[in-house]
Amino acid sequence: MNELVPSHGTAMTQSRDLLVTTSDALPGYRIVKVLGLVRGNTVRARNFGRDFLAGLKSIVGGEVRTYTAMLAQSREQAIDRLRSHALELGGNAVVAMRITTSTVMQGAAEILAYGTAVVIEPE
Numbered sequence: 601m602n603e604l605v606p607s608h609g610t611a612m613t614q615s616r617d618l619l620v621t622t623s624d625a626l627p628g629y630r631i632v633k634v635l636g637l638v639r640g641n642t643v644r645a646r647n648f649g650r651d652f653l654a655g656l657k658s659i660v661g662g663e664v665r666t667y668t669a670m671l672a673q674s675r676e677q678a679i680d681r682l683r684s685h686a687l688e689l690g691g692n693a694v695v696a697m698r699i700t701t702s703t704v705m706q707g708a709a710e711i712l713a714y715g716t717a718v719v720i721e722p723e
Contacts, residue, residue: 618683619693620715626693628723635689635717640681644674645708671711675699678713691717 619626678699686694697715704710 617692618686619720620679620683620686620697621693621695622697624696626695626720629693629720630723631693631695631718632721633719635686635691635719637714638682638685638689638691638694638717639712639714640678640683640685641710641712642674642677642681643704643708643710644670674711675713678711682713682715686715686717689717691719693718693720 619629625631679697682694682697694715694717697713699711699713701712702710
C-alpha cells in the first residue's frame with residue numbers, strides 16, 4: 601500500500617487501483633458515479649497473556665505496544681475489507697472514509713471502516 605498525503609493535508613491511500621480518502625472529494629478527479637455505502641469490520645478480543653503484561657505495564661506506565669500493534673492490524677484489516685466491498689460494487693475509490701470502534705462485549709471491540717464507494721476519473 602502506498603501512503604499518499606496530498607498538499608491539502610487529507611490522508612489518502614492507494615491500493616490495487618482503488619483510492620481511499622477521508623475527504624469528500626479528490627483533487628484532480630471528478631466523481632462520475634456514486635455506488636453507495638461500503639464498510640469493512642473486524643472484532644478483536646483481548647488475550648489473557650496480553651492482559652497480564654498490560655497490567656504490569658500499567659504499574660510502571662508507558663505504551664502497551666501489544667495492544668497498539670493489535671489495534672493497528674485490526675484497522676488495516678477493516679480497511680482492506682472496505683476496499684474489497686468497494687471493488688465488488690465496481691468502484692475505483694472510496695470517499696469520506698471513517699473508522700469507528702465499539703465494545704461488543706467485555707474484552708472485545710469492533711473496528712469498523714466505512715465510506716462511500718464511487719467511480720472517479722481524472723479531470
